[in-house]
Amino acid sequence: MAKQVHSDRILRAGESAGYIGEGDALVSNNAGIYVGVRTADCQPILIVDPDRRVVAAIHAGWRGTAARIAAKAVGRLRRDFGSDSTRLVVAIGPCIRACCFEVGPEVAIQFKELFPERDGELGKKTHLDLTEANRRQIAAAGVPDRNIHIVPLCTFCSNEFHSYRRDKDKGRMVSAIGIIG
Numbered sequence: 594m595a596k597q598v599h600s601d602r603i604l605r606a607g608e609s610a611g612y613i614g615e616g617d618a619l620v621s622n623n624a625g626i627y628v629g630v631r632t633a634d635c636q637p638i639l640i641v642d643p644d645r646r647v648v649a650a651i652h653a654g655w656r657g658t659a660a661r662i663a664a665k666a667v668g669r670l671r672r673d674f675g676s677d678s679t680r681l682v683v684a685i686g687p688c689i690r691a692c693c694f695e696v697g698p699e700v701a702i703q704f705k706e707l708f709p710e711r712d713g714e715l716g717k718k719t720h721l722d723l724t725e726a727n728r729r730q731i732a733a734a735g736v737p738d739r740n741i742h743i744v745p746l747c748t749f750c751s752n753e754f755h756s757y758r759r760d761k762d763k764g765r766m767v768s769a770i771g772i773i774g
């Protein structure tokens with residue numbers, strides 16, 4: 594796991610378990626090592642390349658999403674491991690959805706490029722859909738729609754999930770992925 598700092602920094606996991614530094618995405622091709630992220634409203638994203646046997650776990654809050662961390666992680670898999678983005682399979686987990694995620698204009702404005710159809714709304718206080726933002730980035734990075742699986746649930750609406758905005762507590766969910774040796 595990484596010490597998550599809402600960045601776009603991608604770390605390569607080592608061969609033993611533990612914390613490997615500051616960052617918000619981890620990639621690994623080491624069998625038996627799971628990479629994971631902790632979230633409570635932010636977006637967890639897991640990626641597998643079944644051909645190259647590589648996995649990635651991504652923590653994308655609005656900052657990481659605005660910094661395109663998911664698209665950068667796909668790029669990292671391509672560069673470091675020779676992944677073909679059309680072969681990647683992606684799981685986008687539960688996060689705070691547009692129903693509950695109100696943001697100010699200073700945040701909304703950063704999503705103008707991703708949501709060109711909302712041009713007029715993103716200059717003021719509005720609701721943001723992080724899942725759709727990440728889905729668009731991942732699709733634009735070359736992953737086919739049929740390979741992108743979305744859990745369409747809102748962490749704030751649904752009591753079965755931890756929600757930082759709702760509860761202001763330390764509860765987190767772990768999303769992890771690994772290659773069985």
Ligand SMILES: [Zn+2]
Pocket residue numbers: 689690691692693694747748749750751
């Ligand atoms: Zn909601």
